[in-house]
Amino acid sequence: MPAKRVLIVDDEESIQTVVQFGIQMVADWSVLIASSGTQGIATALAERPDVILLDVMMPDMDGIATFKALQMHPETAEIPVIFLTAKAQTSERRQFNDLGVSGVITKPFNSLDLPDQITKMLDW
Amino acid sequence: MSKRKRSDSRQTNQQPSPKSSSKPSLQEHDELWRQRQWVKLFAEVTLKIRQSLQFKEILRTTVTEVQRLLQADRVLIYQVLPNGTGRAISEAVLPEYPQILDLEFPEEVFPTEYQQLYAGGRVRAIADVHATDAGLSDCLVEFINQFDIKAKLIVPILQGLNSHESATQNQLWGLLIAHHCDRPHQWVDFELELMQQLADQISIALAQAQLLEHLEEIVEVRTAELQEVNRSLQQEIIDRMQAEAALRRSEEQLRLITNALPVLIAYVDDRQCYRFNNKAYEDWLGKSPVDIYGSDLQSVWGTDCYQRMQTHVESALLGHIVTYENEITLKDSLPCCVNVTYIPHLDDRKEVKGFFALTSDISDRKAIERMKDEFIAVVSHELRTPLTSLHSALKILATGRLGTLSIDGQQMLEIADDSTERLVRLVNNVLDLQRIESGEVKMEKQVCNVSALMIQAIEAMQPMAQQHEVVLAMKPIDIEILVDSDYIVQALTNLISNAIKFSSPDRTVWLTVESHKNAEVLFQIRDRGQGIPSDKLESIFERFQQVDSSDSRRKGGTGLGLTICRKIIEQHEGRIWAESTLGKGSTFSFTLPRLNA
Numbered sequence: 001m002p003a004k005r006v007l008i009v010d011d012e013e014s015i016q017t018v019v020q021f022g023i024q025m026v027a028d029w030s031v032l033i034a035s036s037g038t039q040g041i042a043t044a045l046a047e048r049p050d051v052i053l054l055d056v057m058m059p060d061m062d063g064i065a066t067f068k069a070l071q072m073h074p075e076t077a078e079i080p081v082i083f084l085t086a087k088a089q090t091s092e093r094r095q096f097n098d099l100g101v102s103g104v105i106t107k108p109f110n111s112l113d114l115p116d117q118i119t120k121m122l123d124w
Numbered sequence: 125m126s127k128r129k130r131s132d133s134r135q136t137n138q139q140p141s142p143k144s145s146s147k148p149s150l151q152e153h154d155e156l157w158r159q160r161q162w163v164k165l166f167a168e169v170t171l172k173i174r175q176s177l178q179f180k181e182i183l184r185t186t187v188t189e190v191q192r193l194l195q196a197d198r199v200l201i202y203q204v205l206p207n208g209t210g211r212a213i214s215e216a217v218l219p220e221y222p223q224i225l226d227l228e229f230p231e232e233v234f235p236t237e238y239q240q241l242y243a244g245g246r247v248r249a250i251a252d253v254h255a256t257d258a259g260l261s262d263c264l265v266e267f268i269n270q271f272d273i274k275a276k277l278i279v280p281i282l283q284g285l286n287s288h289e290s291a292t293q294n295q296l297w298g299l300l301i302a303h304h305c306d307r308p309h310q311w312v313d314f315e316l317e318l319m320q321q322l323a324d325q326i327s328i329a330l331a332q333a334q335l336l337e338h339l340e341e342i343v344e345v346r347t348a349e350l351q352e353v354n355r356s357l358q359q360e361i362i363d364r365m366q367a368e369a370a371l372r373r374s375e376e377q378l379r380l381i382t383n384a385l386p387v388l389i390a391y392v393d394d395r396q397c398y399r400f401n402n403k404a405y406e407d408w409l410g411k412s413p414v415d416i417y418g419s420d421l422q423s424v425w426g427t428d429c430y431q432r433m434q435t436h437v438e439s440a441l442l443g444h445i446v447t448y449e450n451e452i453t454l455k456d457s458l459p460c461c462v463n464v465t466y467i468p469h470l471d472d473r474k475e476v477k478g479f480f481a482l483t484s485d486i487s488d489r490k491a492i493e494r495m496k497d498e499f500i501a502v503v504s505h506e507l508r509t510p511l512t513s514l515h516s517a518l519k520i521l522a523t524g525r526l527g528t529l530s531i532d533g534q535q536m537l538e539i540a541d542d543s544t545e546r547l548v549r550l551v552n553n554v555l556d557l558q559r560i561e562s563g564e565v566k567m568e569k570q571v572c573n574v575s576a577l578m579i580q581a582i583e584a585m586q587p588m589a590q591q592h593e594v595v596l597a598m599k600p601i602d603i604e605i606l607v608d609s610d611y612i613v614q615a616l617t618n619l620i621s622n623a624i625k626f627s628s629p630d631r632t633v634w635l636t637v638e639s640h641k642n643a644e645v646l647f648q649i650r651d652r653g654q655g656i657p658s659d660k661l662e663s664i665f666e667r668f669q670q671v672d673s674s675d676s677r678r679k680g681g682t683g684l685g686l687t688i689c690r691k692i693i694e695q696h697e698g699r700i701w702a703e704s705t706l707g708k709g710s711t712f713s714f715t716l717p718r719l720n721a
Binding site: 012014015017018019021022025057086094107108109110111112 | 504505508509510511512513514515516517519520523525548551568
């Protein structure tokens, strides 16, 4: 698996940690961390990661608003985004797909499985 | 009234009058005067006679008046009795002569042949009973001598004069008889005429009296009948009044009861007009039952609200019991959630005459349901994030990459990991069930191929089957159905996972699908596990109802899987059920409607 750079945007510190541990343990990818939508956009602009894992439910700026903001910037518009969500209904998933996200991973997930799931979703 | 021809029907044996041959002009004048008098007198007598309807009274008046007019010494009415005898029943006689009244005449005095002659209309005027040419038998002369009779005039009183029948058929009722007792008397035409006329009047009076009697009888019978009718009518009126009073009381009670209930109660006729409303209508809508009576549903509820009611109203008027929920606007413009039930009212011929409408306020229940749904959603959702951390952290620990654990440590880690996975499933199931039940999610139906769904479910369950060393077998079938594929796969995986859990190693779990002619597709998941007791076959579909409460711990179930399956199938207008033989295995079946069937 070629080395990739993953940006995780989630307000929960524990999620940031397990995602970082899980990905690095399985795939040895580098993991960038942001705790809010605003911070995530800034990091994405600065670092240009290969994929962004974006939590949907965040205070202030939620995942959908963050995604739309990322789409507005030409520098980040092409970066694939995968939503992390506790909502897993067909209708919601369709709503996310309609936005143009590359995939949806439903909580609770096992962070050790993430590299495998991401690779499949993005055809890496 | 028929007038008989006296000259033809009656014969007289009177001698010619001595006055008849002398002074014709004076006699003519005299005759004219007499006739005028006669007509006048006759009119008077007739009037007097007619003044009474009482027969006895008539007879008395007749004899009195005849006696007065003819200056006769005795006038009597003799009634012929059925046995041939007779009796004087009325008499006017001068005081110096003996009375004949009430005296019975023996049959010999008035033999039957004489009676027949009189019935034929004979009139006898005898100037002198002792004259040899009078033709009276000796015994009769002897009899009449007892009463000092010197001259007599006899006219018959006949029955049946009122009819148009001939005189021969007339029956002799009696005789009108005038006597002179002091000396013989030459009877003149005027006297004969008067007697005949009055005998006729008596006949008429007799007929009238008989008619009257008959009429009175009829009147009496009719009166009795009318009285009876009247009595029964009065009883009926009393009964009806009592029934009406009872009905009023019962209506009053019904109104009291319906008015006391905090629900809308109404009766709507087949033209969708209100025929009964309880007081709650006034409390809720500000419209009194009196105002609403006769109004149609649309005018009471408004167009918007009526549109939501219309199909249900129409269904009720087709004879179906209908229950639905609606949102109405109260008099203070506040919205109110209501549960509405329509019960059709059928007449004797099973025709729908209208329906009873019961409407209850379910705002509180709705609010609580909403709170419960929100609470479950929030809690489940909020549980997911920490569960992700817990789940992932335990998996990372279990890799041993962060340090090697002792055997006991690894065992503890496995327990924590299993429990976390179960907790994850439980949270998922609770949230699923809540979402389906609350109607928050609609099944997003798309055309799907059954074999694709089967393969998807089998593939998803393959790892679990391998872990339990159970073989999954299926026979794909190429049918298309309109379903929400995610939910149907979820139902299938739930049922397959149950079948795997309760199967011994090396057993096979079968997934089969059949297309039925009755527009249904039948899915079946068959295992050869321990089976389910027959009394549990229904209850296992209720939440947290497992055959054995230790199952959930042993098999890692949540107790919600079958409930979710049932909800999913019901949302697809299908049915789900279980069949089982203890010790031999169980079959779970569900049906789904065929596409375009």
